[in-house]
Amino acid sequence: MISFDRVWAGYGRQVVLSDVSFAVAPGEFVVLVGPNGSGKSTVLKTILGLIRPTRGDVQVLGYANREVPKARHQIGYLPQISQVDPKFPATTFDVVLMGCYGQLGLVRRPGSAERQQAVQSLEEVGLSAYLSTPFGFLSGGQRQRALLARALMGAPKLLLLDEPTTALDVSAQHDLIELIYKLCRERGLTVVMVTHDVNLVVGKADKIGYIKGTMLAYDTPNKVLDPEFLSRVYGAEILVVEHEGHKRVIVGDYHA
Amino acid sequence: MLELWQYAFFQRALLSAVVLGFTCSVMGVFIVLQGLSFVSAGIAHGAFAGVALALLLGFNPLLGAAGTALVMALLIGQTNRRGKLNLDASIGIVFSAALALAVLFIGLMPGYTADLMGYLFGNLLAVTTTDLWVSIVVGAVVIATITLFYKEFQFTAFDPVMAEAAGLPVKALFDGLLVLVSLAIVISLKAAGELLVIAFIVIPASTAWQWSNSLTQMLFLSAGFGVAAAVLGLFASYYFDIPTGASIVLILILFFAVSSILAPQRRAVRRTKGLAAKEV
Numbered sequence: 001m002i003s004f005d006r007v008w009a010g011y012g013r014q015v016v017l018s019d020v021s022f023a024v025a026p027g028e029f030v031v032l033v034g035p036n037g038s039g040k041s042t043v044l045k046t047i048l049g050l051i052r053p054t055r056g057d058v059q060v061l062g063y064a065n066r067e068v069p070k071a072r073h074q075i076g077y078l079p080q081i082s083q084v085d086p087k088f089p090a091t092t093f094d095v096v097l098m099g100c101y102g103q104l105g106l107v108r109r110p111g112s113a114e115r116q117q118a119v120q121s122l123e124e125v126g127l128s129a130y131l132s133t134p135f136g137f138l139s140g141g142q143r144q145r146a147l148l149a150r151a152l153m154g155a156p157k158l159l160l161l162d163e164p165t166t167a168l169d170v171s172a173q174h175d176l177i178e179l180i181y182k183l184c185r186e187r188g189l190t191v192v193m194v195t196h197d198v199n200l201v202v203g204k205a206d207k208i209g210y211i212k213g214t215m216l217a218y219d220t221p222n223k224v225l226d227p228e229f230l231s232r233v234y235g236a237e238i239l240v241v242e243h244e245g246h247k248r249v250i251v252g253d254y255h256a
Numbered sequence: 257m258l259e260l261w262q263y264a265f266f267q268r269a270l271l272s273a274v275v276l277g278f279t280c281s282v283m284g285v286f287i288v289l290q291g292l293s294f295v296s297a298g299i300a301h302g303a304f305a306g307v308a309l310a311l312l313l314g315f316n317p318l319l320g321a322a323g324t325a326l327v328m329a330l331l332i333g334q335t336n337r338r339g340k341l342n343l344d345a346s347i348g349i350v351f352s353a354a355l356a357l358a359v360l361f362i363g364l365m366p367g368y369t370a371d372l373m374g375y376l377f378g379n380l381l382a383v384t385t386t387d388l389w390v391s392i393v394v395g396a397v398v399i400a401t402i403t404l405f406y407k408e409f410q411f412t413a414f415d416p417v418m419a420e421a422a423g424l425p426v427k428a429l430f431d432g433l434l435v436l437v438s439l440a441i442v443i444s445l446k447a448a449g450e451l452l453v454i455a456f457i458v459i460p461a462s463t464a465w466q467w468s469n470s471l472t473q474m475l476f477l478s479a480g481f482g483v484a485a486a487v488l489g490l491f492a493s494y495y496f497d498i499p500t501g502a503s504i505v506l507i508l509i510l511f512f513a514v515s516s517i518l519a520p521q522r523r524a525v526r527r528t529k530g531l532a533a534k535e536v
Contacts, residue, residue, distance in 0.1 A: 048421045072423045084415045088289065089468040098411050102422025107404055134469040150418075 001026045001158065001190050002047060004215075007056035009046050016042045020056070022209055022218045026157075029184060029191045031201045034211035040194040043211065044160045047192065048072060061157060073103050076151030076159045076189075080166055081144055086136035092146050093131045096121050099153025114153075121149035125179060141172030148180065152187075159184060161193040165200060173200060198225075198249050225249065260494065268388050269380040269447075269500075273486035275388075276444045277504075279395035280453070281460035281482025282402060283440040285475050286433055288461040289413045294344065295332060296457045298351035299438050302328030304450040305354045307375045308361035317375065318390065321442045328354060329434035337427065378449025378501035380490055391443040398436050409433065410471055452501040459508040460485065466519035481511050 002024040010016040016039045024030050032040050045051045047060055049069030057064065061071040076099075096118040097110055104110060110118075122128050125145040130138060138146060144164055151159060161180065165173040181204045184191050195201065198208065202221055209218040210229075217224045230238040230249065241248050260266050287296055303325040310320025328350055335346035362372060374382060383391075402409065411419040412429050420426040437457065444453045464477035489504030496503070 050420060069423065072421060075421075077418060077421045079415065079418055083417055087465075088414050089465065089471050089474045090410075090414060091470055094410075094470060095414070098407075098414065098418075099422075101407050101411050101419070102424060104407075106408065106425075109407060 001028070001061065002192065003057075003059040004043075004046075005057040007046065007053045007058055009042055009051050009053040011042075011051070015054075016213070017046070017053075017211075018214050020211075020215045022215055024190060024192060024207070026190055027188055028206045029181070029201075029204055030193070030207045030209065031198065031205040032192065032194045032209045032211055033196065033198045036196075038212045040211050041162055044077075044162050044192065044194060047158075047160060048075060048077065071158075073154065074157045076154075076156035078144070078147050078151045078159070078161045078164050080163045081140060081147070081168075084143075084147070086138075086143065088135065090135050091132050092122065092127060092135055092138060093118060095135050095146050096149045096153065099150035103154050117153055118149075121152050122146070124152065124183060125149045139172070140168050141176060144168065144172075144176055145179065148176070148183075152183065155187075157190065159189050159191045161191065161195075163194055163196065165195065165197065173197070177201060177204070202248065265381055265383075266494070268383050268385060269490055270487065272383045272388050272391055272447050273380055273490045273504075274483050275391045275395045276447055276456065277460075277482035277484075277486030278479050279391075279398050279440050280444055280448075280456040281464075281478040282399060282475055283437055284457035284459075284461035284482075285464070285471070285478050286402070286409050286413055287437055287457055288465065290433075292343075292433075292437075293454070293458045294347050294351075295434065296437055296441065297454045298332060298347040298354065299325050299328045299434070300441050300445075300450050300453050301351055301358065302354040303438070303441050303445055304375060305358035305361065307445065307450075308358045308365075308372060311372055312361045312365055317371070318387075318442065318446075321375075321445055322439070324354070325438035325442050326435060329438045330431065333427075333431045333434055336430075374449075375445055376450050377499055378445070378447050378452055380447045380486075380493070380500040380504075383447055387446055391447075394439050394443045398439050401432070401436060405429070405432070447500070448504065449501040452505050455505040455508055456482065456486075459505070459512050463508070463512045463515045466515045481508070485511060 004020050004022050007020045008015060008018050020043070032043060034040050042051060046053060046058060049072060058068055060068050061074050063071045097114065099121070100110055100114045100117065119128070119131070122131060125148050127142060127145055127149065130142065135143065135146065164180070165176055168176065177200050180191070183189070193201065205221055207218060208221050208224050210216040210224065217229065225240050227238050227240045230240070238249060287293060303321040306320035306322070306324030307317040309324070310317040331350050332347055335350065336343045408424055408429055411424060412426055416426050440457065441453050444456055448456050460478045460482035461474070463481050464474045467477055468474035485504050485507040489507045490500060492498065492503040492507065493500040
């Protein structure tokens with residue numbers, strides 16, 4: 001589904017990713033974690049073909065290197081909530097409908113099939129009651145669910161999530177992750193998610209990757225959740241505890 | 257009132273007010289939503305420098321304005337893409353350069369430059385038949401382009417990163433938007449003036465935003481405010497013998513002030529809190 005083989009990428013002359021290699025199999029739920037500015041979002045942008053690697057080989061949904069942008073129509077993308085202006089005059093339905101604009105191509109307007117699809121997408125994320133509600137009137141959690149509905153338009157095979165829970169309260173974070181996990185398993189979607197909080201996805205991720213300019217580790221959660229290794233990556237004291245069969249990461253002064 | 261309609265200059269001015277009010281206020285919606293108001297100011301200064309150059313060298317001022325406005329638009333787009341400067345700073349630089357050139361060209365002109373002052377402050381009552389036809393044709397091109405690429409401009413204004421990820425030509429759309437705003441500014445220069453054309457673009461859209469829950473609603477309201485202010489401003493200008501540009505802008509400001517008091521912003525905040533509380 002996705003393969004990075006010794007990939008180097010960045011912005012202009014600034015190298016953000018160096019020698020990154022990993023592979024994602026169809027149907028896997030992969031989580032990428034790492035400190036701020038470590039290159040997590042750059043991996044997503046490389047998968048989307050928004051950034052072209054300077055070295056190495058990238059394959060996404062059967063498209064390689066220069067051809068990677070052709071895979072975009074099979075990819076759903078959920079950005080950070082801070083990326084969109086909630087004051088923008090658009091209803092929730094308008095926002096979800098935008099999910100089909102890329103597939104429609106230039107000039108062509110969405111028809112009844114696309115509108116029906118947007119209604120279904122909103123139903124799936126539990127927002128059908130908010131169809132004509134202005135997007136800015138929704139809570140943070142509801143807005144992210146609307147953007148998830150937009151990402152699911154056009155039945156993507158791959159879903160990319162860029163810190164989807166940032167700025168949400170704990171309960172909304174949990175609800176959103178549960179919804180994403182449920183929808184992805186139901187649809188057999190492959191997911192690559194970037195997050196700061198590994199605890200949110202420990203019981204759900206098939207693989208966890210640690211990025212800090214390069215891929216420091218990439219394996220199943222049980223293998224990579226090592227306190228010594230994590231402390232080195234984040235530069236802080238980190239403890240890994242086990243609770244109800246799942247590992248949990250605790251950062252900072254956990255003796256207090 | 258009726259005797260006014262007999263005058264050809266008034267008929268032209270009225271039609272021109274409607275065309276400019278409509279074109280600039282529709283264009284302004286996308287400018288305001290993307291936080292590009294300062295861009296329109298920069299392009300207007302560039303257009304004025306073009307008028308000064310045309311008058312200095314003796315060719316059609318409209319051509320001079322169009323040439324420099326388009327160069328300004330493309331320069332701003334390019335500088336922004338280089339990524340080393342904020343859009344804000346790059347407009348500031350291009351803006352200052354255009355103003356310096358305008359002052360230089362004015363300095364090189366011999367004697368009093370009454371024509372140039374007309375472009376600085378604008379006068380709808382001085383619009384000629386040719387000016388009117390140019391406005392109608394260029395305005396129609398601007399509106400047709402916006403209508404044609406409505407969904408693309410909407411997506412890019414709301415979420416440019418996602419629009420690019422979806423495969424839309426975001427950079428070309430940004431440049432296209434700057435070209436369209438340049439055209440809208442050029443056709444408004446003689447009627448509204450370089451100093452006031454920015455208000456023609458920014459204020460109707462900002463007023464409409466306060467009342468709108470969807471982009472379509474904002475576009476229609478903005479067009480309504482723009483046309484109403486232009487027409488009312490023209491009558492005010494005639495009856496009170498005041499400059500047209502100033503009277504139009506003051507009416508736009510009045511619309512904005514009244515909207516700031518009456519628009520349902522406070523209710524919107526309350527509704528937002530109510531909906532958030534109901535979240536499951």
